[in-house]
Amino acid sequence: MRLASVLLCVLFSFVSPKSTLDGSSSHHVQRRDTKPKSNYTGVIGTKLEVFPTWFVSAGDNVTINCIVHNDKMKYGDKVYLHLTWTNMRPGNRTKKVLVSQPASAGIAFELNPVTHEHQGVYTCDDNGSLPEVYVHDWHSMLWVEDAPPKTSMEVMSHNRIQFFSNEAFTLGCQLPNDNAQWKMMRFNFWKGTVTECPGQVSSDHRLSSTITPVHLDPYILYWCENPAGDRSNSLNVSIASVATVVLESPPLPVMEGEDVMLRCFLRDKKTKEISFSFHTSYDKNNRLIDNRLGRGPFEQEGNFTLKAVTKADEGVYKCEMPEGGGSLDSWLSVKARPVEE
Template sequence: MKLCQLPLLLLLISNIHSGHTEEIPKPKVTIKPDHPVFRGETVTLRCDIYDGVPSWRYNWYKGHSSMVFSELQEHTFRSVNESDAGKYSCNGTETEGSRRSQRSDEVTLTVSVPRAVLSVSPQKWLTEGDPVTLICEVNGSATGWTFSWFTKTVSGSRNDYELLSDSSRGAGGKYTVSSAALKHTGVYVCRAERDKPPTYTTYSNTQPLWVTGVSPPVSLIISPSRTQHFSSVSLSLSCEDQSNSDGWTVRRYTDSGRLEDCSSSVWGSQTGSKCTIRTTDPLDTGVYWCQSESGENYHHVNITIHIGVILESPVHPVTEGDNLTLHCVYPYASPPKLRADFYKDGSLIQKQTTEMIIPTVSKSHEGFYYCKHPESGESPKSWISVRVCVCVSFSGSKISVLHILSSVLAACPYLLVTVVLIYKCCRMRGKTYD
């Protein structure tokens, strides 16, 4: 028998011997609010004894402890935290008598840390002009929250959060961009608050958005030229523009959520606009891109480092109408190009071939591809995007407008020189006739 129950038993025996058989009252405990609460919120416990006695002195207990931590009928936690969570009960003693009540049933106080969860719709890989919505939610609580939006930034070797200048337009939990631009590329997080004094959630999980331009001013050149690479090899990434400028930095966002520069890291070294990863590791898996000195981001490429089988696929988007060739490669096989099955978006599209070729690519061929070998295993998935071709038709054949424009621009200097020479020649002839 517990010692805390002995006075109650003696009181019961005394009442029986003296002829008193009235029932010993049992308090009822209520808790407000009566649902799980978040750290920092206010919670009130109340002990009620319904016996007609005008005045009681109350005792509060936590768990199985016999230690009284409060003697008020209502005990309030002004800013509750995780250590306050637990089971609570109370009893009472008459202030003008000798009776003591029973101990109440226990009520449970649950305290959790409010956590923001960030998602994106419809997808994180975008082309200029696409719509996208970031959605911020608080687990376990749907109402009363106001949301703030941030982008993740690099400060030396540390990651910081920068409040978006138009953060308030996403205060309802949805931050919508009707027409994505290159400037919307970034790594986003959100946070929520409610009540006064405010209760804050943790910063959410990170959510990147990658916006691809139609004609980026710089290309990320990867050597070897593929998006999936073996572990424990060297990998080279360089930013190349038309002026051969060195004002570019290779930056990456890894699957572990780190935003890093090649020039200020231990994973690689940068010379000019070229970054070299000396020995690849699965932790190097992530999105890589080129960043200008003024902060613009261009040409994002998802690179996967894998120990086993890889899919050999093109780094850059495939132009509509071109051929797409895929290989399944394993470094420990001879030959390394395997005879394997190829899949798109989880569906088998070609069985047991060393080379899968789609002769005329269309937008419908866009998707996630991977390969599988019965003995060597399965490759990671790679997204293959298809660039829509803006073409003109001549006698049944299609010629890209971009190709025509580039040819014209390449020929412009020669045309200009020719025009100047003809003009000078005509002037000289005119003088001769005079």
């Protein structure tokens, strides 16, 4: 989903309500309605948008928008929206209300520039002033990278970060020393919570955890941290809770000049067996990748190899099978090869 340092008390500036920015990419955190609607006289639909993205470097400019997109009963002038922030300080994650405004006005919160003190969980919800009105709450993590990270996290069991519901996978962090205070953490985009991963095992300077995801955990961010605030890189794991297809692509950034193979896997709805399909199409940034073997939109070998990748190959990839539909999106990151003297 490059940075380090001890997390300090937060200092935010440049807060200004304004309309949603046009022409910018955003990360939308979606969640299912878990509250009964029968007791509510009105429902307000909101969304949280992070421009240009939730995964940033120190010094970037970020705008966090909390806006209403559905208010049929016109409660927007009576209900106040909160933009709240929970810090990333290990062992002391405190919550703070940053802005509170009428829902009809929306909220735009600007971080110019972003620092390590700004990272954390941002939530868009209401203050409960009208208890008969249900306001959807949304969550996003603002992750400011360490450069370089203090330790490295990887997927030990697979060459992908997309998994089926109830498919076990193992994550590991190669620790810089034998300090047993390192913990593997995760952020649930659905629930907005930061928790420790279960069953963590420390051995030979490596911290690992085997996780079996459930369908209610569609997007989880994983990382390792210690009490001083040092962190590893992060892995944004996607769970195909409904889809029967997942994409295999490198979980970590690849080096320029390397060959990268993409593969698609299908899980049978009844038997739950995972198989490899020979008829698969691949998209990059929502556009079909040209078939380099000239056999139409589907690769007969089932996989697709990107030869000698460059920064131009970086982007969002997905695969699709005639018998199973499409996979979730997966980001392929390409890093520059070091200059040799």
